[in-house]
């Protein structure tokens with residue numbers, strides 16, 4: 614199989630490094646596995662016999678490499694230069710671009726897609742999964758929700774006979790960090806936010822995280838993927854954590870509760886601050902994420918893990934290996 618990485622930023626680069634480290638494991642599954650392309654916003658580098666990975670890893674700006682083509686990454690897909698793409702361009706929840714066009718074209722050509730990019734999944738989940746089915750190819754997105762936590766694989770592989778009844782989750786590490794600092798250090802929201810911004814955990818414009826937009830995107834993907842719904846971002850009610858005071862956190866703490874931003878899939882879809890008993894498995898701190906599932910047979914399962922960062926590569930690599938195992942002829 615020939616893999617192209619579209620979006621050669623933080624995740625794309627780290628993925629390439631890890632694939633390089635794990636190449637012998639991957640080649641045991643697919644002896645012909647090659648990384649043939651890597652693209653950024655300016656163009657791409659391609660070699661049908663396999664890229665010089667060591668050179669790519671050590672080069673800061675791939676557009677300076679000889680052989681770099683200043684053409685849209687879409688050409689890697691259009692010209693059938695790969696069999697799998699990892700689509701890791703920036704998330705855009707307004708129109709899904711550029712990822713949506715990359716993923717649509719790839720799937721319509723039978724090219725397998727692995728993506729941590731929420732935008733296309735939030736806007737066009739049903740269309741994209743139907744396109745993958747129609748063209749007999751895989752669309753996997755484990756890294757798009759809760760980073761390294763294998764929620765989709767768990768349900769797909771281990772809960773095949775279960776019905777998921779409800780889901781609750783801490784799905785945003787930035788807000789969990791802010792609320793944890795308020796809980797443990799007894800500081801205000803403003804100070805905790807400033808600290809998170811200084812550490813690079815929160816963006817300069819924090820609204821995407823603190824107003825629950827990011828968590829709402831994840832609720833949409835989880836609902837559509839795990840519960841067969843067809844919901845959109847406007848179906849999720851949202852309450853920001855901006856209004857949470859230190860007084861509210863202290864009062865909750867005295868009663869053995871923490872305030873957490875919880876995404877809920879029940880009859881209603883919601884992202885809102887909730888009181889969680891401090892001994893509940895969902896009550897995790899720092900930048901950790903957690904997902905609590907209620908099913909008819911297993912009853913309750915909680916998963917805890919890193920929701921972003923390099924750990925996300927675990928999810929992306931597992932998706933790649935899943936495709937190779939399903940699709941490689943021995």
Ligand SMILES: NC(=O)c1ccc[n+]([C@@H]2O[C@H](COP(=O)([O-])OP(=O)(O)OC[C@H]3O[C@@H](n4cnc5c(N)ncnc54)[C@H](OP(=O)(O)O)[C@@H]3O)[C@@H](O)[C@H]2O)c1
Pocket residue numbers: 619620621622623624625652653654655686701702703704705711729730731756757760920921922923925
């Ligand atoms: N970082 C995480 O921990 C994490 C975790 C889970 C999910 N995600 C999601 O994964 C995706 C990638 O995240 P990231 O942190 O790696 O982002 P990033 O560092 O900003 O990298 C994005 C890459 O996409 C490239 N790009 C932009 N427009 C493009 C286009 N039209 N064609 C081809 N490439 C294009 C950028 O090119 P330039 O280098 O030229 O700008 C850059 O290389 C995002 O959707 C993000 O939400 C990230």
